Each structure stands twice: as C-alpha cells, then as structure tokens.
Amino acid sequence: MTLLFRIAPLAALVISVASLAIPEIEGELYALLVAGSDGWWNYRHQADVSHAYHTLINHGVKPDNIIVMMKDDIANHERNPYKGKIFNDPSLTDVYEGVVIDYKDKSVTPSNFLAILQGNETAVKGGNGRVIHSTVNDRIFVYFSDHGGVGTISFPYERLTAKQLNSVLLDMHRKDKFGHLVFYLETCESGSMFHNILKKNINVYAVTAANPDESSYATYCFEDPRLPCLGDEFSVTWMDDSDETDITLETLNEQFDHVRDLVEESHVQRYGNATMSKFPVSWFHGSGKVKKVPKVMNKNRRRSGKWPSRDVELMYLERMKHFGLATAEADDRISEIHKERQRIEAVFENLVDSLVKDQTERSRILEERGGVEDLDCHDDVVTSLDSVCPDISKHDYVLKFMNVLNNLCTKFNDSAKIIKAMRATCSRRRS
Incomplete structure (x- = not known):
C-alpha cells in the first residue's frame, strides 16, 4: 500500500507536466499555400500546392481560412495533354479540381505574400484581396514550393530574401499576429532562409527540404513522357504522411523524423522553436480525421525518378533524346x-x-x-x-x-x- 501511495502522486505529477508542456488548442487555423514559379517545366510546384490544399481541406481546415497563391498557367497549358488537370504522383489523381486560387498571374509577388501574412489588406495588389486576419490566439501554416538559392526564394517575377522574410516573422510576433506559426519550405538551399537567422523565441517552427548548401529534388520524373516531374521529394513525402497518418496522434517531431528518413536526396532540416515539435500535426494541417486512414504511414515507400530541381528541363530533354523521342x-x-x-x-x-x-x-x-x-x-x-x-x-x-x-x-x-x-x-x- 505504501508503494502504491508513493507512485500515485508521481504519476499525477507526470500527467500534470505533460499537460503543461502542450497547451490546449484554441483559436483559428489559417493557411497560406504558395507556388512561386511559372512555366511548364515547373509543373510540380503547382501540383504540390494543389495537393496541399486538398490535404488541409480533407482534414477539416475551413476553405475560408486557406489562401492560395499560384500563377495558374499549368492546368490549361498548351503542352498539358490532360487539359484542366494536374497530377502530383503516378496515380494520376487530379489535384487541381476544387482548388480555390486567390492570387494568380502577376499578383503572385513577394509583397503580396508578406501583406497577406500580416493581414494588410491595403498593401495587396491584384488577386481577390483576401488576407490573414489572425491574432495571438491563432495558428498559421505556411507552405511554399519553388526555386531558391542561398538566402532567397523565388516568385514568378521577383525574389524574397531571408532578411525580408525573417523581419516580417519577427514583426508579426511582436504585434501578436499569431500564437504559433509553422513554415514548410521546398526550395534548393532552403535551410539558408532560416539557418542562424530565425529566432528561437518567437513561436515559429520551420522545416526545410534541404540544408543551406544543397539542392532539393524533384520526383516522379518521366513517369509519363508527356509530363515533366510531378512533385518534389520533400513535399510529396510530408503530404503523404499527413494524408495517410492519424495526425491527431502524430507530433510535428514525429512527422519530421518520418519525412527526414524517407527523403533520400537532400537533408531535411528544422529551425526555430524546438518546443513546438511536441505539438500535434493536426494543429497545423487540420484536426478532422480522414476516413480509412492507417494509423502509421508506410515508412518503406521510396520515390522514383528524382532529379535536381534546377536540372528538370535539361534532364527531361536529354532523357527524350536517349530514348529517341527528341x-x-x-x-x-x-x-x-x-x-x-x-x-x-x-x-x-x-x-x-x-x-x-x-x-x-x-x-x-x-x-x-x-x-x-x-x-x-x-x-x-x-x-x-x-x-x-x-x-x-x-x-x-x-x-x-x-x-x-x-x-x-x-x-x-x-x-x-x-x-x-x-x-x-x-x-x-x-x-
């Protein structure tokens, strides 16, 4: 009896500490999804973002809380043999259908991106004018897919630098524009946008496809000779994880470990507030459970046809030449x-x-x-x-x-x- 008496308070203490480590969820979840490229050979970026939109919707994120930026020049591109459709994996499931795009063509700019994040309606130009009206009680998920370089990421006509992005994140924290913000970034040298720059005390948690000095990789390349690469290795991996795992039971740390282990061609990194890794993925990808989702993702899956992101057009054309199709x-x-x-x-x-x-x-x-x-x-x-x-x-x-x-x-x-x-x-x- 004495032993039981001593263990019970200890168990209560452990439960109490755990509950303090992970606060109760509150407020709204907002998402900003961005494909920063244009042109046929960058097909995969809009495929990634379209897939991400459905991932969030399927997990119960309100459509009114999601803002999408992409050039929208792929689905009906003259070279697209599947008019009006975009695919993100070899199953050729259309991910474009149902996606609501708020900023297209020339409105896909760094200035609009930053204005949307900050809730600055007067600063946006073009698009439908929607911005994120968040408070300190809310969570924000940002996903960006495109090309990048050391300390910069690209939009169709301009670039955004590490200084500009991190300055805005810091300012948003100071002005109580979010409670917690998670940023998933798919570009080459993506780690350089945050490495030794992102503050650890502003409740921002960033995961990048690559470290500061390496390329990220396209995947599902040459699955259909009429199409360029369908996705990016890091992006399709985190989305498959969220699609196929009960993310109400999976933490951000667990998703990071799963994705890092499956991405073979680059080194997935994370930056910022490490304590946020204890939070459930569902806090940032939606708390609704997808029907018939296996509890654990297939960790043995490997992606096919992986090419360095900057070489996709050249490698595609050379592959066509190799097979006598050029x-x-x-x-x-x-x-x-x-x-x-x-x-x-x-x-x-x-x-x-x-x-x-x-x-x-x-x-x-x-x-x-x-x-x-x-x-x-x-x-x-x-x-x-x-x-x-x-x-x-x-x-x-x-x-x-x-x-x-x-x-x-x-x-x-x-x-x-x-x-x-x-x-x-x-x-x-x-x-």
Missing part, C-alpha cells in the same frame, strides 16, 4: 540551355575576378555554400540583381550562384562596391 526543337533547346548556363557562369566568374585578386580566394567564393551572415548586404545585392543584370536574372539557374553574392558580402561587407562591380560586369556582357 525532336529537332528539343535538340535546339538543349543547346540553348547549355549556352545560357555558360553565360551565367561567366558573369559570376568575371564578377569575382574583378573584385578578388587571389586565385585561391576566388575559388572559395565561387564554390563555398552556407548560411547568410550579412543580411543587409545580401538583401541589397540580391534585390539589385534584376535591375543590374536583367539578361541573366530571369533564369532559374542564376539562383545557383546566390552563394557567390553571399560570400562577397561576407568578405567585403560593402553592398555598394559589389553592386557597382555587378553593373560593370553585366554592362560589358551586353556591349
């Missing part, structure tokens, strides 16, 4: 891609040559990848690229070289000097 037009495009890449590589090599005299240091600046240290300089030079070097800035491949601008900022801490050298280098290329 046209003369495809051969011309392969040649054009290689010329575009050589031109971009030459610009950055010449830029570094103009600023750095030591050959060993030149090589380091061209090759080294990592997180952003000088946020102000990085923001200045990356946002100046479009106006200073418009001939190359429109290409996704240019994002591979954001590490060069980042390294120059770390070395010189002088954005004006770097931008001046960029202008001179790009002007010589055009003359």
